Amino acid sequence: MLVTMLSRLLAFVVSLATLVFVVVAFWPQLLGWQRTSPWSVMVAPRGFALSIALLIFIVLAVLGRFGRPLRRILMAVGSWLLVFAVATGVLLYFRGTGSALPSAPTRGATDNIRVLEWNTMGDAPAPAAIAQLAIAQQAQVVALPETTSATAADVASIMANAGFDMQSLTLTYDQVYRAHSTSLLISRSLGTYRVANTGGGTSVSPTVIATSSDGGPTFIAAHVVAPSQVTMSQWTSDLTLLAALCRTPNVILAGDLNATIDNLQGLGTDNLGNCRDAALVTHGAALGTWPTWLPTLGGAAIDHIMATPEWTVTGSLVITSVDGSGSDHRPLLAQLSRTN
Known part of the structure; x- marks a missing residue:
């Protein structure tokens, strides 16, 4: 019983810490940290960060299948990483991948x-x-x-x-x-x-x-x-x-x-x-x-x-x-x- 309670408590603490980390990593502007190390660098390559989060999520999911004692903790961390990846993907979608340029200006154009x-x-x-x-x-x-x-x-x-x-x-x-x-x-x-x-x-x-x-x-x-x-x-x-x-x-x-x-x-x-x-x-x-x-x-x-x-x-x-x-x-x- 005590072991189960401690396991749940540890899972809660790790989950809370992971939540705080992914929120700040996703939007350091929330705390005004967008120009503060290390968040200034972490927020830059959003697509790369999304890929890393998904990769870690997959690794944790695999470990969770075979590591029953740590499953609750791994699921807690993995869940927030998945949320981070989805939120990042949505943000990138709305920022867009560009559209066609209009025709080039005529020679000598100043407007x-x-x-x-x-x-x-x-x-x-x-x-x-x-x-x-x-x-x-x-x-x-x-x-x-x-x-x-x-x-x-x-x-x-x-x-x-x-x-x-x-x-x-x-x-x-x-x-x-x-x-x-x-x-x-x-x-x-x-x-x-x-x-x-x-x-x-x-x-x-x-x-x-x-x-x-x-x-x-x-x-x-x-x-x-x-x-x-x-x-x-x-x-x-x-x-x-x-x-x-x-x-x-x-x-x-x-x-x-x-x-x-x-x-x-x-x-x-x-x-x-x-x-x-x-x-x-x-x-x-x-x-x-x-x-x-x-x-x-x-x-x-x-x-x-x-x-x-x-x-x-x-x-x-x-x-x-x-x-x-x-x-x-x-x-x-x-x-x-x-x-x-």
Whole structure:
């Protein structure tokens, strides 16, 4: 009798602990922990977390068949993991896997803009590969975190030969580590642009802020440091900086934020300051951009294209056709039109 009571008590305690864990792992925003270690990382690859929860559930179910003394405890843990998996699946379903892009804007259009973002992992893809992708997607703006000025210039040159006249803007923190450069290509048809922040702003890798002398939108190519035990304060500071930039009007931001929309919650009235996430708006936020060795549904959506309310997102796409190019990030494409 005593053994049975203790077994039930232990099962209750373990069940309660598992419930608390899965609730916080599923929605750390409930306690404001979405930018707190380890929850900030755990909440990022939701599809991967779903798979792990299902795998553990299956293992516990098998063990429960053969381990009668522990069956009650295993069932308690397994039940909450199954609830976590189902809830995650429902969330991913509603965030969506994307929809078709509208037709590309006509050459020279300024009210409809296609933006391509690709973290090249320190110039890993050849300039020709980057340029060919930008040309194929008819991108008017190309944000390239971890891309040096030399590579960006080569990409711009190749695009120019194909009839895409691009301005090349780069900020570099040092010449030793290629990841400490961020480049931004902007079609000259959108106006004349210059780098407004020579300091770079973000902590480890620079963010390029490009402003126009012709009244066009401010384009931001962003790169936020990855969160870790060492860099949590820098990560939070970088995201806060970008949120502040997104509170200014007429901004289009693209880059590797090393954060999902869950991590960004609480940093503004929209997803980041006043910027709305293109993938979330177009029901494609379930697809991950990193890493390329995981399926899109298993990865983390840490690359983003965002815009303030002056721009309406009409389509977005995670591009998988260049997964073998060398970068561990997938390119992200979005189309935006000026809000009437």
